[in-house]
Amino acid sequence: MRVSAPFLAVLVITAFLLLWVVPGRQEQALLETTRSEMEGAALSVALSVATAIEEERLDILPSINNYLARASGVSRVAVYLEEDGEEVLLLSFPAEADDLNSLENRDQFLIEEQPLRGLFVAGRVVVGFSREDFRERLNTLVFPSYLAFLGLVLLQAVILGIVRRNVVNPVTQSIATASRLSEGDLELEVPSDAVSDELRSLQQALEQLRVNLSNQRSENQELLQSLELRVEERTEALSKALNAKNELLANVSHELRTPLHGIIASLDLLSLSISSEQFEARDYLGHATASSETLLRLINQILEFQTNEAEGVSLNAEAFSLDQFVKKIERMGVRLFRGSAVNFVVDAQGHSDLVPEGDEHRLLQVMSNLITNARKYTESGEVRVILNARREGQGAVLEVVVKDTGIGMSEQLVSQLGEPFVRGATQRWQGEAATGLGLSIVKQLLVSMGSGLLVESTEGLGSRLAFTVAFERTSERRHEELVEERPGESEVDPSARQSHQPLQDLDSRASVEAREIRNRDIDATVTESSIQSAKVLISNPSVITMLYVEDTALNRTVMKAMMAKLPIALDMAESAQEGFRMIRSKPYDLVISDIQMPDFTGLDLIEWIRAEPDLSDLRVFAFTANADKDAIERYRQAGFETVLTKPLTFDQLRGKLTPWLERVQP
Numbered sequence: 130m131r132v133s134a135p136f137l138a139v140l141v142i143t144a145f146l147l148l149w150v151v152p153g154r155q156e157q158a159l160l161e162t163t164r165s166e167m168e169g170a171a172l173s174v175a176l177s178v179a180t181a182i183e184e185e186r187l188d189i190l191p192s193i194n195n196y197l198a199r200a201s202g203v204s205r206v207a208v209y210l211e212e213d214g215e216e217v218l219l220l221s222f223p224a225e226a227d228d229l230n231s232l233e234n235r236d237q238f239l240i241e242e243q244p245l246r247g248l249f250v251a252g253r254v255v256v257g258f259s260r261e262d263f264r265e266r267l268n269t270l271v272f273p274s275y276l277a278f279l280g281l282v283l284l285q286a287v288i289l290g291i292v293r294r295n296v297v298n299p300v301t302q303s304i305a306t307a308s309r310l311s312e313g314d315l316e317l318e319v320p321s322d323a324v325s326d327e328l329r330s331l332q333q334a335l336e337q338l339r340v341n342l343s344n345q346r347s348e349n350q351e352l353l354q355s356l357e358l359r360v361e362e363r364t365e366a367l368s369k370a371l372n373a374k375n376e377l378l379a380n381v382s383h384e385l386r387t388p389l390h391g392i393i394a395s396l397d398l399l400s401l402s403i404s405s406e407q408f409e410a411r412d413y414l415g416h417a418t419a420s421s422e423t424l425l426r427l428i429n430q431i432l433e434f435q436t437n438e439a440e441g442v443s444l445n446a447e448a449f450s451l452d453q454f455v456k457k458i459e460r461m462g463v464r465l466f467r468g469s470a471v472n473f474v475v476d477a478q479g480h481s482d483l484v485p486e487g488d489e490h491r492l493l494q495v496m497s498n499l500i501t502n503a504r505k506y507t508e509s510g511e512v513r514v515i516l517n518a519r520r521e522g523q524g525a526v527l528e529v530v531v532k533d534t535g536i537g538m539s540e541q542l543v544s545q546l547g548e549p550f551v552r553g554a555t556q557r558w559q560g561e562a563a564t565g566l567g568l569s570i571v572k573q574l575l576v577s578m579g580s581g582l583l584v585e586s587t588e589g590l591g592s593r594l595a596f597t598v599a600f601e602r603t604s605e606r607r608h609e610e611l612v613e614e615r616p617g618e619s620e621v622d623p624s625a626r627q628s629h630q631p632l633q634d635l636d637s638r639a640s641v642e643a644r645e646i647r648n649r650d651i652d653a654t655v656t657e658s659s660i661q662s663a664k665v666l667i668s669n670p671s672v673i674t675m676l677y678v679e680d681t682a683l684n685r686t687v688m689k690a691m692m693a694k695l696p697i698a699l700d701m702a703e704s705a706q707e708g709f710r711m712i713r714s715k716p717y718d719l720v721i722s723d724i725q726m727p728d729f730t731g732l733d734l735i736e737w738i739r740a741e742p743d744l745s746d747l748r749v750f751a752f753t754a755n756a757d758k759d760a761i762e763r764y765r766q767a768g769f770e771t772v773l774t775k776p777l778t779f780d781q782l783r784g785k786l787t788p789w790l791e792r793v794q795p
Contacts, residue, residue, distance in 0.1 A: 139285070140281070140282065140285060143278060143281055144278060148274065148275070148278055151271070151274050152267075152270075152271040152274060155267065155270045155271055155274075156267050156271075159263070159266060159267055159270060160239075160263075163239060163258055163263060163266075164239065164241060166200065166203070166258075167203065167239065167241035167256045167257075167258055168241050168243070168256075170196075170197065170200045170203050170206070170241075170256050171206075171241050171242065171243035171254045171255075171256040172243050173196065174193055174196075174197070174206060174208065174243075174254045174256070175243045175244070175245045175246075175254045177189055177190075177192075177193050177196075178190070178193070178208055178219065178220075178245060178250075178254070179245055179246065179247040179250055182247065182249065182250045183247045183248055183249055183250060190220060193220070193222070194222055194223075197222045198222075198223075203222070203256055203257075203258060204238065204257055204258050204259040204262055205221075205222065205223075205238065205255075205256070205257040205259075206221065206222035206254070206255070206256050206257070207220075207221045207222075207254075207255045208220050208221070208245065208252065208253075208254050208255075209245075209252045209253055209254075209255070210245070210250060210251070210252040211251045211252050216252065216253075219252070236260070237259070237260060238257035238258060238259060238260060239257065239258045239259075239260060239263060240255065240256070240257050241255075241256045241257075242254065242255050242256070243256075295325070296325075296328075299320070299322075299323045299325075299328045299332075300328070302320045303320070303328070303331050303332060303335060306319055306320065306332075306335050307335060307338075310335065310338060310339055310342060313342075313346075313357060317339070319332055319335050319336040319339055320332055321333075321336070388683075392417075392776070393418070393425070393776040393778065394687045394691065394776060394777060394778060394779070395687055395690075396414060396417055396418045397418075397778045397779050397780075398687070398690050398691065398779060399414060400414055400418070401694075401779065425776065429756075442491070442573055442574055442576075442577035444487075444488040444491060444577055444578065445488050445490070446486050446487055446488055447486065447487075447488070447489070448484050448485070448486050448604035449484065449485070449486075449487065449489035450484055451480075451481050451482070451483050451484070451485065451516075451518050451527070452481045452482055454489060454492070454493070455475060455477045455481055455516060457493060458475055458493075458496055458500070458514060458516075459475045461493075461496070461497060461500060462475065462500060462512075462514070465500060465501060465504050466504060466512070469504070470508065470509050471504070471507050471508070471509060471510060471511065471512055472510070472511045472512070473511075473512050473513075473514075474511060474512070474513045474514070475513075475514045475516070476513060476514065476515045476516070477516050477518075478515065478516065478517040478518075479516075479517045479518040479519045480518050480519060480520060480525070481516070481518055483518050483520065483525050483603055484603055484604040485524065485525045485527070485600035485602070485603050485604070486600060486601070486602045486603065486604055487578075487598065487600050488578070491574050491577075491578070492578075492598065494570075494574060495571050495574050495575065495596075496514070496529070496531075498567040498568065498570060498571045499531045499571060499594055500512065500514065500531060501567065502567055502568065502594075503531055503533040503535065503592070503594075506533070506535035506536050506592075507533040507534060507535035507536075507591070508535070508536075509534070510533070510534030510535070510591070511532075511533070511534050512531070512532070512533045512534075513530075513531075513532045513533075514529070514530070514531050514532075515528075515529070515530040515531075515532070516528070516529055517529075520603070521599070523601070523602055523603065524599060524600045524601045524602050524603055525599075525600045525603050526597060526598070526599050526600070527597070527598045527600070528595070528596075528597045529595065529596055529597070529598070530593060530594070530595040531593070531594045531595070532591065532592070532593045532594075533591050533592055534590070534591040535591050535592060536588070536589065536591075537586045537587050537588040537589050537590050537591050537592055538584075538586040538588060538592060539588050542586075543584050543585075543586050546568055546582075546584055568582070575596050575598075578598050579598075579599065580596050580597055580598050580599075581596065582594060582595075582596050583595045583596065672696050672697065672698050673695075673696060673697045673698065673718050673719065673786075673789050673790070674697075674698045674700075674715075674716070674717045674718045674719075675692070675697050675698070675699050675700070675717060675718060675719045675720070675721065676699075676700045676701070676702060676708060676711055676712060676717045676719075676720045676721070677692075677699060677700070677701045677702070677720075677721050677722075678701075678702045678703075678704070678705060678707075678708035678720065678721070678722040678723060678726075678731070678734060679701065679702075679703070679722075679723045679726075679752070680703055680704060680723065680726040680727060681723070684723070685701050685703075688701070688721075689701065691779050691782055694779070695783065695786065695790065696790070697786075700715070700717075704726060704727070704728065704729065705722070705726055705728070705729035705730065705731065705733050705734040705737075706728070706729060708720070708722065708734055709734055709737050709738070712738065712744065712747070713741070713744075717747065718748070718789060719748050719749075719750065719786075719789060720738075720747060720748070720749045720750070721749075721750045721752050721773070722734050722735070722749060722750070722751060722752060723752050723753070724751055724752070724753040724755065724764065725753070725754070725755075731751055731752075731753075731764075732764070732767055734749075735749055735751075735767050735768045735769055736767070736768070738768070739768045748770045749768070749769055749770055750769060750770055750771055750772070750773055750785070751764045751769040751771070751772045751773065752772075752773045752775070752777075753772060753773070753774060753775065754774070754775040755774075756774045761774070771785065773785060
């Protein structure tokens, strides 16, 4: 890998230059040259026609065709004269051209126009060059770049092969031999086939080392065996611990979201079948739902924290209304403090009508964490959010303070605040222990915005958390315009209204908060294009035919129960191979496929489907426990219509299927 990386880097840079930069510049240069030729041709024709008409030398006109026939950048020419307010075609090139109307089509031709002006004549000259001819010219120019790249690839492959055979492989063998010797394997045969003198000397040294170690083994056998046993045990334990940690962090999304999908979806379906009079059952169901969604929230926080640590925080700066930002915080507080003895107040000061350019979503994420944290540790009194916005040069500054009358923190805890998995021993909210991840994420987000979190707290009296964000620019647009453009953002979490609320206020708040986090991963927005595509997908107007490809029996059972409540004829397959056979033998309106499956994955299935011309219009959804944004984008690039992430509730699934359900006749 260390040898291949430089070759690969050179190959990528060369490919970028020869396949992208050079062709791009050649195309720009050719375009400028062609337009210059067209402009010259148009000007020449305009002058010739004006001269011929004014001097009554119509014998000049045929020579124009001869000139145009020799011009390299001209495919079509039309000369129009103005007579009585209308344009009349005087002549065209070529003379037999009967599609002069297409000359106005800029998708088909490069167009240049020149006015035709004289003492007794007025009109215009239109010159067009076929884009197809332009593309042929361009291909002729860039073809050497492609050949050069191909030659470079072949040359690098040959060099890499020689280096691997004569250098890398002998060195790798020597390293492997040294490693085995260090582990006590003295019976192995040391390679001696190196080409260079240096590598051959290395192999001889390794052989001598093997002999020396063999001689010493007889004298220190018992001691060596004892030490090796201890080292092996400790190394194995450490290796297992490190591997377990890395594997957990790498696969936590899939390994935990998959069973959570079964739990949350089953509870969601169960809530639909329990009547409101079954108080005790709904009470237990509320506890189970809140517990599962608390676990989901923790998983999301761990994933986000690890992603931010590994890749950094990405910000998307867009103009947003501070007035609407304040209203979203107010609605957020209404949901969190519903049924609580705590008074929630938002105090907006300064210029709330400003429209700064920043990442509103990340700011709302910070506010959600801070307000939720204040809610957890405040049982009575007040939680107050103070927002003070002011202009500063061409930009703006937003000062935010979140104050509560909760249990407060000790000085020691304040000094450790924001470190993951650091919490006070007594800091529990209704039995739920804090992890410290929320404030750790807040610190990461604020640092990415060039800010920081200031914490003041007195144990037993409450806390004050503050930060300041500076925006380099403000937009000239009014906040009312942004509201009109983005009406869907008026709700921080529209899907929260659709959730089934348990009877306990505590469980209700936890459920809503967890759904807010979960629904960030699942975009339930139905686009106009998806509605249009659904019109041609439903072969039977009374029912939707759908195939679900999933290797896990529990997930198939849950999906079957969900689909039973919808006008959907559901077939299921346990593997990608079986699913592909069913798709080829029976037409489906929609296919939903899991990604992680044994033998062949959902990515293999979508590749097979997209390779079949008859299946090119088939809509296929990916269903995955990997909520990483890069993975989701990779699945979309592979050909999936959209990506559903686990866990998935019935309401979210129904929202995704809305375009299809709207086409079904009752």
